Amino acid sequence: DTGVSQNPRHKITKRGQNVTFRCDPISEHNRLYWYRQTLGQGPEFLTYFQNEAQLEKSRLLSDRFSAERPKGSFSTLEIQRTEQGDSAMYLCASALTSGSAYEQYFGPGTRLTVT
Amino acid sequence: AQSVAQPEDQVNVAEGNPLTVKCTYSVSGNPYLFWYVQYPNRGLQFLLKYITGDNLVKGSYGFEAEFNKSQTSFHLKKPSALVSDSALYFCAVRDGNYGQNFVFGPGTRLSVLP
Numbered sequence: 001d002t003g004v005s006q007n008p009r010h011k012i013t014k015r016g017q018n019v020t021f022r023c024d025p026i027s028e029h030n031r032l033y034w035y036r037q038t039l040g041q042g043p044e045f046l047t048y049f050q051n052e053a054q055l056e057k058s059r060l061l062s063d064r065f066s067a068e069r070p071k072g073s074f075s076t077l078e079i080q081r082t083e084q085g086d087s088a089m090y091l092c093a094s095a096l097t098s099g100s101a102y103e104q105y106f107g108p109g110t111r112l113t114v115t
Numbered sequence: 116a117q118s119v120a121q122p123e124d125q126v127n128v129a130e131g132n133p134l135t136v137k138c139t140y141s142v143s144g145n146p147y148l149f150w151y152v153q154y155p156n157r158g159l160q161f162l163l164k165y166i167t168g169d170n171l172v173k174g175s176y177g178f179e180a181e182f183n184k185s186q187t188s189f190h191l192k193k194p195s196a197l198v199s200d201s202a203l204y205f206c207a208v209r210d211g212n213y214g215q216n217f218v219f220g221p222g223t224r225l226s227v228l229p
Contacts (some may be wrong), residue, residue, distance in 0.1 A: 003158075016218075033217070035219075040218050040220050040221065040222075041221055041222070042119075042205050042219030042221050043159070043205070043215060043219045044219070045216050045218070060217070069210065075223060079197070091158070091159070093159075100210050103149060103161040103164055104161070104217065105161065106151075106158035106159040106160070108156070108158045109158060
């Protein structure tokens with residue numbers, strides 16, 4: 001299967017711990033996005049990469065959050081000193097930006113529970 | 116800043132009947148509009164998009180959507196609903212003149228009753 005994959009699918013952690021999530025996009029896609037989705041809400045944009053460059057970050061992305069995309073392939077999202085309010089589904093999406101109009105392809109998400 | 120509204124939390128329709136899931140948007144520039152569907156324990160799947168051209172856009176699984184600029188709407192439609200269409204549907208917008216931020220609506224849960 002050549003879709004977007006995310007690991008782990010589920011993560012339970014204690015408040016104050018650090019967690020890291022991984023996203024593997026569709027191989028030829030140059031753009032990669034991270035979103036957060038809470039119950040009953042649509043995905044909220046966090047950040048995106050064009051190849052290895054992080055080009056935009058949402059105000060939602062506090063300084064406890066950091067994302068990387070070394071070599072423009074997979075990406076990681078790290079949350080330091082987790083808080084209960086960080087509990088959510090974290091979604092990754094990738095896109096091939098040939099032209100200005102394109103759709104994103106989403107992974108299955110990583111569900112984070114902070115206890 | 117762009118925004119999306121989906122005025123109905125839940126839409127119920129009988130199998131075989133036409134369905135409509137509503138979406139209205141607000142952007143300062145040109146709207147790029149999208150519909151996604153989310154099934155339980157699965158990622159969001161792209162259904163269709165409007166960028167320019169014909170106001171009626173056809174997408175996957177028999178869905179279509181109509182762009183209405185004067186009403187700033189992009190309602191999702193299907194002539195004959197299937198039970199398997201039951202899922203969570205999200206409308207999204209990107210301002211074609213500014214940034215790469217896709218803004219999603221809160222979602223509408225569609226239930227197709229046999």
